[in-house]
Structures are given as structure tokens and as C-alpha cells.
Amino acid sequence: MVKKNNMPINYYIFLSIALFSIGIVGVLTRRNAIIIFMCIELMLNAVNLLLVAFSKMHHLRLAETNAVAGADGQLFVFFIMVVAAAEVSVGLAIIVMMYRNIHSVDVNFLNRLKH
């Protein structure tokens, strides 16, 4: 029997919270659209990390009774990855168009959309 890695779940949670908070603060404070984009990715990946960690935890605890315990957590990670990829492709395209039109990637200029 393989020795189980018993790193406590708390470490994963703290790391995720740190990453997520950095992401939020970045989104709130930065004006460069590309940096904001990166911060969003950071938040998504913080969530991914958490999902994987919980998935592992559940698997370790319930593997004897349920061979696929915690598999849904892994599944969601893939979904999020796919959505994030799609979002990046659309978002980057928008940023490119924005740069072409106003020669800037400052999000504060985006309020012109209302006119």
C-alpha cells in the first residue's frame, strides 16, 4: 500500500485564498486590461487549485467504499479550463480591437461604450 501524502487541506485553502485575493485586488486596482485579464486567470486558477485539493481529500477518505469519490471535482476543473480558454480568446480579441481603435488598453476608456 502506498504511503498516503497527508499534507493538511488548510495549506491548500490558504494558498487559494491568497491567490484569489491577489486576483481581486489586481482586478480592482489595475487599469491595464491585460493585467486585469491575468488577474482573472489567477482567480480562476485559485478556484481550480481548491477544487483539485478537495477532490483529493474526498478521494482519500472514501476510496474504500467509492472508487470514483471526488472525481466530479476534477471534472469541474476541466470545465473551468475550457471556459477560461474560450474567454481568453474572446477577451484578447476584444483587447486587440480596443487597441486598434483607441491606441490604449486602459479600461477607463471603456466607459465610452455608453455613448
Added chain:
Amino acid sequence: MQNALQIVYLIPLLPLIGFLINGIGRNHLSKPVISLVGCGTIFASFVLSIWVFMQVKGGNTYDAHYFNFISVGKLVIPFAFKIDQLSSLFLLIITGVGFLIHVYSTSYMHEEKTEHFGRYFSYLNLFVFSMLLLVMGANFVILFIGWEGVGLCSYLLIGYWFKNTTYNKAASKAFIMNRIGDLAFLIAIFWLIAKLGTVSFSEVFSAANLAKLKALDITVITILLFVGATGKSAQIPLYTWLPDAMAGPTPVSALIHAATMVTAGIYMIARSNVLYSLTPLTMDIVAYTGLATALLAATIALKQNDIKKVLAYSTVSQLGFMFLALGTGAYVAAVFHVMTHAFFKALLFLGSGSVIHAMSGEQDIRNMGGLSKKLKITFITFLIGCIAIAGIPPFSGFFSKDAILLSAYIKSPVLYSIALFTALLTAFYMFRLLFITFTGSFRGTEEQKHHLHESPASMTIPLIVLAVLSIIGGFVGIPEAIMHGGDKLTAFLSPVIAQHGEHAVSHSTEYMLMGLSTALVVIMIIAAWFVFRNYQAKEATGLGKVLENKWYVDELYDAAIVKPLKRIGTFFNSVFEKSVVDGLVNGVGKAVNYSSRQLRLLQSGQVGSYVLLMVLSMVVFFIIQFFIRK
């Protein structure tokens, strides 16, 4: 075996068909066709009513159940008719007098345009239909449908000449006054439903159900029913509509506002006699209200100068007599007086219609006089009507009035003396009317004098028939004192109206009372002859002026109810409506406007601020989720 009476539904159905034909076809049918339909349907109903009466007289009664009119939960109100002694008697009065008045109307209304002629007859047929529904209904709800129906027809016919504003106002007045009473009636019906869960006469009056009711319930229900009756039957305090109702055509006054509709209240109370007999308090209220109305209306009638107004106040007064009879427990006497009153008051009204017809629309008796020479038949029949209402034996009014006076005497001599005084006033004002109108010299214009003529046969024949009925109508209720077994009416109605105890007075007392009232009435008539045989109009003064102005009751109502109501209305219109209602409505609008203007500021277009708000609100939600909501 099927009951022979099962075709009774035809009696109200025929006038309804007549109403539909005349109402829909009023623009297309000619006057003779309209008259034929109008009179024919009533005549058929009359013939059926006679047949029904004969059946009932032979001991055959019938409860017809057609369908469930209302069925909610445990409450089932069937559409059902009840044919018994009381309703069959009323059927005869309604269709019989109604038919005569229809015939009379064909001449009286002949100068109307054809479509108005059709409208008139359709209303009249609808009225007869509603009235038949009222008396045939086997429960309070069906009675109430008829009750409202006759109220509606009364409104339509008072306002028949709808181009005249005064007439329209009179119609509205009648309608509104009736509504006040109807509300009380409706509450009484609801009260019965709440307490017993049924409105059917036979069930409500059954001993088992009566035992369920507390004394207080019975008192309240009977008082509410009585308030309903005061509206329809023109008693204090709701009587003022009836004199104004004379705005309608004269045959309408005869049919609706004298012979039939106004007696609906008496019918209803006579029908509910089982309930009323249980509450001495309500009986006293009914008796004193009736007596007060009789006296008040009789005093007003002394000084009226409009021929129809005199008769209208006389009607109010006679209705008061009937309520006095009901209140003293003499239900049969009340029904008896309804019957004789229907004959002689219809006669008097039709007679006055004949006079008005001859005078080309003139109604003021100060401009008449000496008409007996030109209008012989009208004069003689009118005289018979006056004798009947005054109560001289052997005319019909004597017997019914005597029965009422006797029951008042049994109750208390004070009631009797006031009632007798009122009866004397009745004789006096009726003969005042007769003498001023028909004797002395003519006081109208030359043109009117030249135009004077007796009415055509279709008007005089109903007069003659009614005159005959006014003479002999009383013989169905000859008091025991005069002829043993003469009181056929009491015997006939005994299954519906139970008799309580025997006569409390000896025959000799009865003779004395009859003799007294007859002698005094004759004296009053002679007095009227000396005062009014050569009448000259002069300005009334003092008490006469008060009487001429009807005790200023209309003015009193105007000042005490109408004006304050209008003032409240004006107040609510100008203050409450403007500040509170408008304020509320505008306030809601302003609040929405203001808040949206403030909220709009949030929508700055700054992506950063949106995200900040989003994050902040999420944090708030988390705080609520984890720390506050446990």
C-alpha cells in the same frame, strides 16, 4: 300523481313574454297589437290565477321546485314557487286589478308615440311579472328578486316621461329611498342564512328552526325586515318618495303606487307572521310606526291641492293602517285591507286619471269644480270609491277598516282612538277632494270647460268593474258579530296565518265600535259638504300652510341628510381627494422618479466601480451567510 297546479309557472311567464315582445318590438308593432299583447298576457294570467285560486280553495296547495338558483357549500337556495292561500289571493289581486289597469291604459296613453306606447306596456308587463315573482316565491331570495324587480319598474315608470327633469328626480328619489330599505332586507336575509342556513319560508318558519333562534335574533331580523317594508310600503321615515312618485302616468300610480307594489311590505310581513308573532317589541314598533304614518299622511292630505297628491297621501295613510293591523297581530285584517284598498284606491286613481284626461292634463283641484255634470260615470264611481275608503257600510272599506280598528281596540284604547281619528280625517279629506272636484262651479279656463268630456268606454268600464268590486269586496270578511260564518277570509287564510285566541271583546262592544265609527264618519262627510260645496281657493295660513307643505318633512330631510351629505361630498372632493388620494398617487410617482434619479448615478460606465460594487456585495452576502444567518 302529478299536481294539477304544476302549470303555475305560466302565470309569471306570460307577462314576461309580453314584456319581451313589446320591449323588443316597440318600434315595429302598431298600437293595437301592443295593447293586445300587453292586455292579453295579463288576462291569460288572470284566468290562470282564478283557476289556481279555485284549486287552492279546494284545499290543493303546491310547492314548485324548478332548479337550484344558488348552491354554495351547504347553502342551497332553490328557484321555487309556493302556491298557498296567501299567494293565490295576491295573485288574484295583482292580475285582476292589473288587467283592468292595462285596459284602462290603452285609452289613457293613446296619445303617446307608438314606440313610447310599446315601452310603457313592456314596463307594465315587466312590473306584473316581478310582482308575481314576489308573491309566488317560496323563499326570501326569490321574494327579494321580485322585490327589486318591482322597484326597478317603479323607477322606470315614474320616470316614464324622461325628458322632464323633475320626473327623473322623483324616479331617482323613489329608487334611492327603496334602496335604503332593501339594504335592511338584504341584511335580514344574510342574518337568516348565517343563523339557520336556509331562507325557504317553510323551513324558516318550522318549529325546529324557530327554536334554534334566540329572541334577540328574531327581534333583529324582524326589525330589519320591517325596515325593508317601510321603504317599499312607504312608511315613516321612508315614505316621502310615494307622493313624488305621482310623476308617473296615472294608471301607473293606480297599479304600482296604490294597489300592488306598495303592499309588498304588507305581504312580506304577513308571510313572516310566525316570526313576528314571537317578538312583541317588533310588533309594537310596527303598530306605532303604522299609526304615526297613517296620522301624519292623513293630516297632509287635508291640504293638498293636486288631485293625485291627495290620493298618494291617502295611500300612505291606508298603508299605515295596514301596518297598524300587522302590528296588532291582525294579519288577516291587513291582507283584507290590502284587497279592499286595491279595489277602491285603484278606482280612485283611475277616476282621477279620467278627470285629468277630461281636463287636458290639469291636476290642480282649485281649477276644477262642478265636473259631476259632465263626467257622470266618473263622478258616480269616484263617489263609490270615496264612500268605500271612508268606511260606510256595506261598502268594502268599512269591513276591512273595522277589522283593523277592532284589533287596535283590543290592543289598547289609545291606539284605537288615534286610529279612529285618522279614519275620520280620511273621510274628511276624501270628501273634500270629491266636493271640490265635482261640485260647485267650474273654476278652470273657458277652453278647458269647452273641452270637458266623459272618457271612452275602455276607461269607464274598468272604473265600473272596480266600483262594483269596491262595493261587494268587503263581503268576504263580514265580522262574526254580524253574520255567523261570514268571515270567510279568515277561514280561508287560516292555514297560512294562525289565529291566536278568540275575540277579546263581546259582540255588543263590537256593535258599539262600528256604530260609533260609522256615525262619526257620516258627520265628517256632512261637515266636508258644508265646508267645501262652494269652494273658493284662498291662501293657506298657520297650520294649514304647514300641512300644505307636508309638515316640511322634505325640507327637513334635505337639511338633515341631503345637504350634510353633499357637504361631506364636497369636502372629500376638495380636501380628501386633492390632498390624500392625489397626494398618494402623485407621491408614488415622485418617489419612483426621485429614487431612479439617485440610482442612475451608480451607472457611471466605470468598469472598475462596477467590479468594486460586485465584490463588496459578494462580501456582504458572505458575511450574512456565515456570521449573521444561523
